[in-house]
Amino acid sequence: MACPFCGCEHFYVKNPDDEYETCEFDLKSGRVVFASEGNESWRPEFTEATETYCDNCAWHGKLSELKK
Numbered sequence: 001m002a003c004p005f006c007g008c009e010h011f012y013v014k015n016p017d018d019e020y021e022t023c024e025f026d027l028k029s030g031r032v033v034f035a036s037e038g039n040e041s042w043r044p045e046f047t048e049a050t051e052t053y054c055d056n057c058a059w060h061g062k063l064s065e066l067k068k
Helices: none
Strands: 010-015 018-028 031-034 051-054 060-062
């Protein structure tokens, strides 16, 4: 899955309680793979409606809007 604008496969989501806290991930074969395996204080629940941000360009939208 890739960004509909630039084709990037690296994304992040923002913590709804703290917009400055993010969680980076890649989508490999439709599965979420977190960028780091470290002990993060917050990991999101992913659904088709999760607000997702491209790590390369200005695109953001629902997880379901990514190109397959």
